[in-house]
Amino acid sequence: MNSYAQEVVDRVKAKDPGQPEFLQAVAEVADSISLVVERHPEYRSAKIFERIIEPERVIMFRVPWMDDLGDVHINRGFRLEMNSAIGPYKGGLRFHPSVNLSILKFLAFEQVFKNSLTSLPIGGGKGGSDFDPKGKSDNEVMRFCQSFMNELFRHIGPNTDVPAGDIGVGGREIGYLFGQYKRLRNEFTGVLTGKGLNWGGSLIRPEATGYGAVYMAAEMLASRHETLADKTCLVSGSGNVAQYTAEKILQLGGKVLTLSDSNGFIYDEGGIDREKLNFVMNLKNVRRARIRDYADEYPDAIYTAFDSSMNYNPLWEIKADCAFPSATQNEINGVDAANLLKNGVYCVSEGANMPTSNEGVKLFVDAGILYCPGKAANAGGVAVSGLEMAQNSMRLPWTREEVDNRLYLIMKNIHQTCVDVAERFGTPGNYVNGANIGGFLKVADAMLDQGLV
Numbered sequence: 001m002n003s004y005a006q007e008v009v010d011r012v013k014a015k016d017p018g019q020p021e022f023l024q025a026v027a028e029v030a031d032s033i034s035l036v037v038e039r040h041p042e043y044r045s046a047k048i049f050e051r052i053i054e055p056e057r058v059i060m061f062r063v064p065w066m067d068d069l070g071d072v073h074i075n076r077g078f079r080l081e082m083n084s085a086i087g088p089y090k091g092g093l094r095f096h097p098s099v100n101l102s103i104l105k106f107l108a109f110e111q112v113f114k115n116s117l118t119s120l121p122i123g124g125g126k127g128g129s130d131f132d133p134k135g136k137s138d139n140e141v142m143r144f145c146q147s148f149m150n151e152l153f154r155h156i157g158p159n160t161d162v163p164a165g166d167i168g169v170g171g172r173e174i175g176y177l178f179g180q181y182k183r184l185r186n187e188f189t190g191v192l193t194g195k196g197l198n199w200g201g202s203l204i205r206p207e208a209t210g211y212g213a214v215y216m217a218a219e220m221l222a223s224r225h226e227t228l229a230d231k232t233c234l235v236s237g238s239g240n241v242a243q244y245t246a247e248k249i250l251q252l253g254g255k256v257l258t259l260s261d262s263n264g265f266i267y268d269e270g271g272i273d274r275e276k277l278n279f280v281m282n283l284k285n286v287r288r289a290r291i292r293d294y295a296d297e298y299p300d301a302i303y304t305a306f307d308s309s310m311n312y313n314p315l316w317e318i319k320a321d322c323a324f325p326s327a328t329q330n331e332i333n334g335v336d337a338a339n340l341l342k343n344g345v346y347c348v349s350e351g352a353n354m355p356t357s358n359e360g361v362k363l364f365v366d367a368g369i370l371y372c373p374g375k376a377a378n379a380g381g382v383a384v385s386g387l388e389m390a391q392n393s394m395r396l397p398w399t400r401e402e403v404d405n406r407l408y409l410i411m412k413n414i415h416q417t418c419v420d421v422a423e424r425f426g427t428p429g430n431y432v433n434g435a436n437i438g439g440f441l442k443v444a445d446a447m448l449d450q451g452l453v
Contacts, residue, residue, distance in 0.1 A: 001027070001030070001031055001034075002031075002034045004030075004033075004034045004037055004038075004044070005027075005030040005031050005033070005034040008026065008030045008033075008049065008050065008053070009023070009026060009027045009030055011050070012026050012053060016102075016105075018102065019101065019102035019105060019106075020102060021102045021103050021105075021106040021329060021330075021354070022101075022102045022103075022105040022106045022109065024106065024330075024354070024357070024358055025106040025109050025110055025354060026053055026109065027358060028354075028358050028361065028373075028432070028436075029109075029113070029436045029440075030049070032432065032433045032436035032437050032440075033049050033436065033437065033440055035425045035426070035427070035433065035437065036425070036437055036440065036441070036444075037049070039425075042448065043444050043448075046447070046448060046452075048444045048447055048448065049440070049444075051447065052082075052083055052109075052112060052440075052443065052444075052447075053109065055080050055081065055082050055083075055105065055108065056081050056082060056083060056084060057079075057080075057081040057155075058078075058079075058080055058081075058101070059078065059079040059080075059081070059127075059155055060076065060077070060078050060101075061076075061077045061078075061151040061152075062074060062075075062076065062077070062151075063075040063076065063077045063129055063131065063144065063147050063148050063151070064147060065140070065143045065144040065147045066143060067136075067140050067143075068137055068139060068140055075129050075130055075131040075144070076099075076129060076130050077127070077128075077129045077148050077151060077152065078099070078101070078104050078127050078128055078129065079125065079126075079127035079152060079155055079156070079161070079163075080104045080105060080107075080108035080125055080126045080127060081108075081125045081155070081161055082105075082108035082109060082111065082112050082123070082124040082125050082126070083112045083123050083124045083443060084123040085123060085443050085446040085447045085450060086115075086116060086121055086122065086123055086442060086443060086446050087115075087120070087121035087122040087123045088122065088123060088157075088158070088159055088160055088161055088162055089122075089123045089124065089125030089160070089161035089162070090111070090115055090122035090123060090124065090125060090161075090162050090163075090164070090382060090385065090386070091107065091108060091111040091115075091124055091125040091126040091127070091163065091164065091382070092107075092126060092127075092128075092163065092164045092165055092166030092169065092381075093126075093127045093128045093129075093163045093164070093165065093166055093169045093173075093177075094107070094126070094127075094128035094129075094166040094167045094168055094169065095128055095129050095131045095132070095133050095167070095168030095169050095173065096128070096130070096132065096167050096168045097130055097132045098130075099128045099129060099130045100130070103329070104126050104127065104128060105126075106329070106353075106354065107126040107166075107353055108124055108125055108126035109124070110124075110353055110354060110374065110375050111124035111125060111126055111382070112124030112439070112443060113375045113435065113436060113439030113440060113443075114374075114375040114376070114378070114379045114382060114439065115379075115382055115386075115439075116438075116439040116440070116442045116443050117375065117376055117379050117414045117417060117435065117438055117439045118379050118382060118383040118386060118410055118414065119410070119413060120383065120386035120387075120410075121386075122162075122382070122386050122389075125161055125163070126166075127152070127163060128166065128168075128169070129144075129148060131144055131148075131168075132168070133168050133169075133173065134168075134288075138172065141172065141173060141176065142176045145173055145176035145177045145180065146176060146179075146180040148177070149176075149177050149180035149181055149184070150180070150184070152177075152181075153180070153181050153184045153185060156181075156191055157189075157191055158189045158190050158191050158389070158392070158393075162190065162191060162192065162193060162385075162389060163177075163191075163192055163193075164192065164193040164194045164381075164382070164385045165194040167239070167328065169194075170194075170240065170285075171194065171196060171206070174192055174194045174195055174196075175195070175196060177192060178191070178192050178195060178199075188200075189392070190388070190389050190392025190393065193205065193385035193388045193389060194206075194385065194388075195388070200388075200391075200392050201388065202384055202387055202388035202391055202397070202398070202403055203397070203398070203399065203400040203403050203404075204384055204400060204403040204404050204407060205381075205384045205385065205388055205403075206240060206244065207244040207247070207248075208244075208380045208381045208383065208384035208385075208407055209240070209241045209244070209351060209378050209380050209381030210240070210241045210242065210243065210244030210245035210246070210247065210248060210326065210351060210380075211244055211245075211247075211248045211380055211404070211407060212377070212378060212379060212380015212381065212383065212407060212410075212411050213241070213245055213324055213326070213349045213350065213351040213377045213378050213380065214228070214245055214248035214249055214252065214324070214349070215248070215380065215407070215408055215411040215412070216349045216372050216376065216377040216380075216411050216414070216415060217322060217324070217347055217349035217370075217372075217377075218252060219411065219412055219415035220347055220349070220370040220372060220415065220431070221347060221370065223370075223419070224370070227252070227253070228249060228252040228253060228254040228322070229252065229253030229254065230253060230254070230255070231254045231255070231321040231322050231347075232254070232255050232257055232319070232320040232321050232322070233249050233254050233255060233256050233257065233320060233321065233322045233323070233324060234257055234258045234315065234316065234318055234320045234322070234323045234324065234340075234345070235249070235256055235257075235258055235259055235323075235324045235326055235351075236258065236259075236260045236265070236313075236315055236324070236325050236326055236327040236331060236352075236355075237259070237260060237261070237325075237326040237327035237328075237351070237352065238259045238260060238261050238280055238283075238284050238291050239284060239326075239327075241326040241351040241352065241378070241381075242259055242260075242324075242326040242327070242351065243277065243280065243281055243284070243285075245324045245326050245351050246259065246272060246277050246280075247274075247277060249324075250273070250274060250277070254322070255271040256268075256271060256272040256277075257269065257271065257272070257318060257320060258315055258318060259272065259280060259291055259294070260291060260315055260327060261284075261290055261291040261327075262306070263290055263291070263292065263305060263306060264291065264292060264303055264304050264305040264306050265291065265303070265304055265306070265314075265315045266291055266292070266294045266295055266301045266302065266303050266304075267301065267302045267304070267315075267318060268294075268298065268300065268301040268302075269300070270300055276294075276298060279294065279297055279298075280294060291303070292305075311333070311335055312333065312335040312336050312339060313331065313332070313336050316332060316336040316337075316339050316340050317339045317343060318343065319343040319344055320343065320344065320345055321344065321345065321346065321347065322345065322346075322347040322348070322349070323340055323345045323347070323348045323349075324348075324349055324350075324351050325348070325350055325351065325352050325355035325356065326350075326351030326352050326355075327352055327355065328352055328353075328355065329352065329353055329354045329355060330354065330355065330356075330357050331352065331355045331356075332355055332356040332357065332360045333357045333359065333360055334357060334359035334360050334363060336360060337356065337357075337359070337360030337361075337363040337364060338363060341363065341364075341367050341369070345369070346369045346370060347369065347370040347371075348364060348369065348370070348371045348372070349372050349377040350372065350373055350374035350377045350378060351374070351377065351378050352374060352378065353374045353375075353378065354373075354374055355374065356373075361373070361432060365430060365432055368429065370431075371431060371432070372415075372418070372431045372435070373431065373432050373435050373436075375435050375436070375439060376414050376415075376418055376431065376434075376435035376438075376439075379410070379411070379414055380407055380410070380411055383406075383407060383410045383411075384403060384406075384407055387403055387406055387407075414435075414438075417434065417438040418431045418434030418435050418438055419431075419434060420434070420438075421433070421434045421437045421438040421441075422434035422437075425437055
C-alpha cells in the first residue's frame with residue numbers, strides 16, 4: 001500500500017474505529033485508486049475519493065413491531081445513501097441479525113462502484129435492519145415490513161432512492177414493503193425493485209445475480225480460450241444467488257459439487273443436477289429448511305457441519321476448477337484462499353459482496369488466477385434492477401429473452417471494462433484494479449462536473 005492509500009485508510013480508521021468491514025472495503029479500493037491519482041492529480045486535489053468514502057446521508061430509525069403472541073419487539077432500521085453523482089441511490093435492503101452501520105457502509109460503498117460499472121444511471125446506497133425473518137410467520141414478517149416502511153417511505157422515491165432485496169429480503173418482503181409504500185404515498189410507482197411479475201417486476205430479476213456471476217466466469221475463461229463445459233465448480237450458499245449460479249453453471253455444461261447454509265455444506269461428488277437443484281429450491285424457498293436435508297434425500301452426498309472453532313472452511317478444500325462464493329462477506333480467508341489454489345481452483349467469480357478477505361484477495365491476485373471481485377462479478381443483480389426501473393418508467397414489460405440478453409451484454413461489457421482499465425493502468429489481468437478503477441472513473445468525473453457538493 002503506497003503513501004496515498006495508507007493516508008486514506010489511516011483517516012478512516014481514526015474516524016470510524018469500530019467499523020472493520022467498512023475499513024476493509026476502503027483499504028481494498030484505496031490501493032487501486034492510488035494508481036489513478038498518480039496520473040490524475042485533479043482527483044486528489046478535489047478529494048474525490050475521500051468524498052466517495054463519506055456517505056451523503058445516513059438514516060437510522062426505530063422499528064417497533066408485534067409478534068403473533070402480542071409481544072412487542074424493537075429493531076433498528078437503516079438507509080445509507082452513499083453517492084448520487086450518476087443517478088438515484090440504488091441498493092438492497094438486508095434483514096439479518098448481523099446488520100450494523102459498518103456492514104451497511106461497506107455494502108453501500110461497494111455499491112457505488114458496482115452500479116457505475118453497469119453503465120446504468122444509478123448511484124449507490126444500501127439499507128436494512130437487524131431483524132431476522134428466519135423462523136418468523138408471514139404475518140410477523142408483514143407487520144415488521146410495514147413498520148419499517150412507515151419510516152423509510154419519507155426518504156425514498158423513484159427518482160431519489162430505489163431499494164431492492166438482499167439477504168433476508170426476498171419476494172415476500174418486497175411485496176409487503178411495496179404494499180405499505182403504496183398505501184402511505186397513494187401512488188403506484190417503481191420505488192422498489194424485485195417486485196412480483198404481476199405488479200411491475202422484471203423477468204430474470206431473481207436469477208440475475210447468479211446468472212451474472214456465471215456470465216463473468218465464462219468471459220474470464222474465454223479470455224484463455226476455455227469454456228465452463230465440464231468444469232467442476234464449488235458454490236457456497238443456497239439462497240437466491242447460489243441457486244441461480246448453480247442453474248446457469250448447469251446450462252453452460254459445468255458440474256456443481258457443493259451448496260451450503262450457515263450450519264454446514266453438502267458435497268455431492270456426482271454433481272448437483274437439475275432434479276437435485278429443484279429439490280434445493282423447494283427446500284429453501286418453500287419449506288425454508290436447512291441444507292442438511294439434501295443428504296437425507298440423496299444419501300451419496302456428504303453433509304459437513306461447520307465448526308466455528310476452525311480457522312478455515314472445509315468447503316474450500318474440495319478439488320475443483322472454479323469457485324463461486326455466494327453466501328456472505330469474508331467467507332474466504334487467507335487459509336481458504338490458499339486451499340483453493342492448492343486444490344486446483346483457477347477461476348473465482350464472487351456472487352456475494354466482499355466474500356474474500358484482503359489477505360485472500362492478495363493471494364489470488366499474486367497467483368495470477370482468474371479472480372473477479374463481487375463489485376464486478378455480482379453486478380448482474382443491480383443491472384436487472386436498473387432494467388426493471390426502465391420498464392416501470394415506460395410501463396412496458398420486456399420478454400425473458402430480451403432481459404437475459406441485456407444482462408449478458410452488461411456483464412460482457414463489465415468484463416471488457418475490467419480488462420481494458422487494468423491494462424491502461426499497468427496491471428494487465430488484474431480484475432481487482434480493473435473493477436475498482438473502472439467503477440471510480442465515471443463517478444469521479446461526474447462529481448468534478450457537479451462541483452463541491
